[in-house]
Amino acid sequence: MTTARYCSLAEAPGPGFAPGLAAERLGALAGGRRTWVNGTVLHYYFYDDDCDGSVIAVPGTGGTRHVSWAGAKEQQDVVRECFQEWSGLGIGVTFREVTDRTEAELRIGFQLGDGSWSAVGRDALRVGLTERTMNFGWDLTAPGERGTALHEIGHALGMLHEHQSPFAGIHWDDEAVYAELAGPPNHWSRETTDRNVLRKLDPAEVNGHVWDPQSVMGFAFPSGLILEPEQYRAGLHPSGTLSGADKEFVLRRYPPAAPSGPQALVPFRSVPLGLGPGGQADFVVEPAETRQYTVGTFGDSDTVVVVFEERDGEPRFLAGRDDGGTPHNTTIRARLVKGRRYFVRVRLYSAWGAGETAVMCW
Numbered sequence: 001m002t003t004a005r006y007c008s009l010a011e012a013p014g015p016g017f018a019p020g021l022a023a024e025r026l027g028a029l030a031g032g033r034r035t036w037v038n039g040t041v042l043h044y045y046f047y048d049d050d051c052d053g054s055v056i057a058v059p060g061t062g063g064t065r066h067v068s069w070a071g072a073k074e075q076q077d078v079v080r081e082c083f084q085e086w087s088g089l090g091i092g093v094t095f096r097e098v099t100d101r102t103e104a105e106l107r108i109g110f111q112l113g114d115g116s117w118s119a120v121g122r123d124a125l126r127v128g129l130t131e132r133t134m135n136f137g138w139d140l141t142a143p144g145e146r147g148t149a150l151h152e153i154g155h156a157l158g159m160l161h162e163h164q165s166p167f168a169g170i171h172w173d174d175e176a177v178y179a180e181l182a183g184p185p186n187h188w189s190r191e192t193t194d195r196n197v198l199r200k201l202d203p204a205e206v207n208g209h210v211w212d213p214q215s216v217m218g219f220a221f222p223s224g225l226i227l228e229p230e231q232y233r234a235g236l237h238p239s240g241t242l243s244g245a246d247k248e249f250v251l252r253r254y255p256p257a258a259p260s261g262p263q264a265l266v267p268f269r270s271v272p273l274g275l276g277p278g279g280q281a282d283f284v285v286e287p288a289e290t291r292q293y294t295v296g297t298f299g300d301s302d303t304v305v306v307v308f309e310e311r312d313g314e315p316r317f318l319a320g321r322d323d324g325g326t327p328h329n330t331t332i333r334a335r336l337v338k339g340r341r342y343f344v345r346v347r348l349y350s351a352w353g354a355g356e357t358a359v360m361c362w
Helices: 023-032 073-087 121-126 146-156 174-182 190-198 244-253
Strands: 041-046 053-058 063-068 094-097 106-109 226-228 280-285 291-298 301-311 314-322 331-336 342-351 358-361
Touching: 023 301, 023 342, 041 073, 041 314, 073 094, 073 146, 121 146, 174 190, 280 358, 291 301, 301 331, 314 331, 342 358
Parallel strands: 041 094, 041 106
Antiparallel strands: 053 063, 280 342, 291 331, 291 358, 301 314, 301 342
């Protein structure tokens, strides 16, 4: 019986794209819909007060009890170090710890027994401000458990489970996997095992086009669960550290900022984007007057557009819109103030028309 504890992702709502979309367009949407726009500052918050948590029923008593989401400093420090390790790669997303839960995109609990899990990428924005987007359900300071924190932060960046890659070619002994994970310490249902282990991901969703058995986003499995490839019948044993392919993928998804900085977006002048699928264009707006402005895209394309306001030298989210899978383009109306700086970031899923795709502020 395994003693490994595994990340258990919850069932996420489907994207609900309109029927009849071309396969290429659907692939681009599937691959990028959870990705943050590059240049985002992700703020994270640790539940650290006993009043933060949930109320659960006590079986057989008819009563309830409070379950804290707070974590000891030693647990929090492991997560802080792992945020630093991801950001130390030079990726174009940065992390900031905050003490106000309402300012955090990532809200982290330490409820023991509730498993370790995270919302995947931008799915965190669907979670209510009083709820966790990430939980650690066991001791991160125990030997070999630091990889759990790296793994969950990988999910927060939009990465999925590597052992579910369709490029892995894994042939499971399904019933052996069900039996293994139904026992301690995981106690998973067949549905949870299907969702987190056996189900193959869409090729457009995965972290890379070649399977990486050493990825921190993969699980370690004991012998007897994998039938093929033959070399993994004795088990699969990733190191629990960031692999070379992990680093390559996240740097490709979130490349370092260009040294030249964003170009100016001048009101009433459209700017052609000239992007390939997954590409991003960054702009700065310094309004000449205080008023309501509209930022919009033009052309047959699926895009995510986000407007940030610079506050204390840091871009803070002001407004955003995702038109992926819809027949219309994004428009955002926001009040911009003279004397302040704003950043407009446009990430392209795909473009399919004959004309140019462009962005304009007016």
